[in-house]
Amino acid sequence: MTKYVHQPLFMTGDEFSIATFSLLDPEGELYEGAKEPDLPRDHARRLYQAMLGTRILDERMMAAQRQGRLSFYMQSTGEEAAVVGTAAALDDADMIMAQYREQGALMYRGFTIDEFMNQLFGNELDYGKGRQMPIHYGSRKLHYMTISSPLATQIPQATGYAYGQKLAGDGHCTLTFFGEGAASEGDFHAALNMASVHQVPVIFFCRNNGYAISTPSNEQFAADGIAPRAFGYHMHVIRVDGNDALAVYEATRQARKIAVEQNQPVLIEAMSYRLAAHSSSDDPSGYRAKSEEEAWRLKDPILRMQKWLTKKGWWSDEEEASEQETLRREVLDTMKRAEKRSPPSLDSLITDVYADITPELQRQYDQLKRHIRRYPDAYPRGARSLDLEVNTSTESQGEA
């Protein structure tokens, strides 16, 4: 109902201060008044193991990138709780539409180290057939939409995907991850507005990690974070301590309930910090102080969760050591295997552009093959897969 005042009344967002939901303190103790979420032992361990696995994968692959074995990499360091805690609160068949720093959610759902490696090295087993840069994972089986580089495009797509889920009536929702920088894009506004107008079961999960590449949040928005924007869309919102896996888990669990049971979108803003560089091509020492990073290291989400688990008797120092050792070995072994595998076949240049290869594309491809056969040494990868064809196809033998 419209209220009238009879003196000019200007308002700003300053009247609203959004609290942060937090359960665990940095020592892994529950805050006073905090209620432990209903998280059974095995589920809690699975959550923690995915966080730890993400950290170890990231460390090893970053090192591999520095050794020149890998062209590019992006770490999730510091944000493992925000990502894995979220995934752990969803149904495994809910769709996840991620930005690019959410490998932890995929690991939680069971993407194997082998599968990660095949994508990172773009070999013949990569589901994406070596077409995208490293870290652009996807899995249909695990309901994880293949990553796309253009920023924020997945956000309105998540609204559309979830609308389809609502019509299908299968009781599932979609969760989309993005950073606070992506919330500056028009796609973000489009997605939230459409979701609230059309009552769509979608969860918008903002990882507010302080930096969009080198741009700090105070140059990205002039407000109290991203959360207050939900008011403008008449949308449920919660801000959560992104370094506290339990709080993230509980916030997402309840958000999912709202989404699925009421067909309403929810915005979650997880306050965290990107401890690592934006990507392997970035150097944070050029734009932020070491002391700032050190302060956040004390809030390490993995350490916090580990302390809580250990206090409950659900995890031990011995398990920690042996799990780390096992994971490191597995990463190194699978990396060696993935590196040695063949590249995708030359055919993958022209498949999947359309459902069927068009005549023009086929013509261009035939021309390329003739050229490569003429200069086999100039195109090692192409020629290698052509040789296979020469051995198996009479048509190719004729041409060769």
Added chain:
Amino acid sequence: MPTMNMLQAINNALDIAMAEDEKVICFGEDVGVFGGVFRATSHLQEKYGKARCFNTPLVEQGIIGFANGLAAQGSVPVAEIQFADYIFPAFDQIVNESAKFRYRSGDLFNVGGLTIRTPYGGGIAGGLYHSQSPEAYFTHTPGLKVVVPRNPYQAKGLLLAAIRDPDPVLFLEPKRLYRASVGEVPQEDYQLPIGEAEVVKEGTDITLVGWGAQMEVIGKAVELAEEQGIACEVIDLRSLLPWDADTVVESVLKTGRLVVSHEAPLTGGFAGEIAATIQERCFLYLESPITRVTGLDTPFPLVLEKEYLPDHLKIFEAIRESVNF
């Protein structure tokens, strides 16, 4: 056979598609109760409910982003962009997302169910923001299909094919013809092939190629030429991406002459692509240079629209010059 105008034919196609498959969902600005600014979606909300035919907020990038997600989920979205002039906010979603979904995921995910309908072209006193023909921007995008019908019969058959096509289709509707073009359209379901041109008229002296609203203009020019004893072969491309080069090549091998006409500006226009391909494949058979009759390299004007447009007289002159080269 009933007579329909192009809007009725489009509405009829949407009706058939929605009745057949409950996954078909129509949305865009004003498409709900109102039936769209041109009424292409009239009565669909009444028949199929608000969940399957609805208004969206005014946000083109949102409409196509939403449509991409919906298509990836397995639905069959038919999204309307109210004017092709306003498709550019959605350019990123179309070019980087719709067109690349299948390729970048190695076919784990695709948005093949997606159709984007949008009215394009001039001749309605719409000025620079209600008259553009943006097809060339999209024909440079592998993974997308671009289709343009020329009359009601074509519009229905091609739209049904687009909706059922396994790839995302941009369906450009010549808005000047929405009510102006009337013809016989079967009431029942039928499809016309995407990727195949149609030889609308056979002839031996010169080949004319166009699409959409320009086909009517070409038709008038051909009448003038035939009065002068010039036998014209007329080809409607219908689909610009992929386009049917073979049919055009076959025709030019016979006639030795080619005129291509479109409303969009000359530079970078799709006629350039056709001209390049045909000179490559028909070089020794050409009797005269391939000619393009197009809009000027300016924004689309308002008051001087008639002078700007590639009309039948300009095409007729191009035919004459080509034949007398």
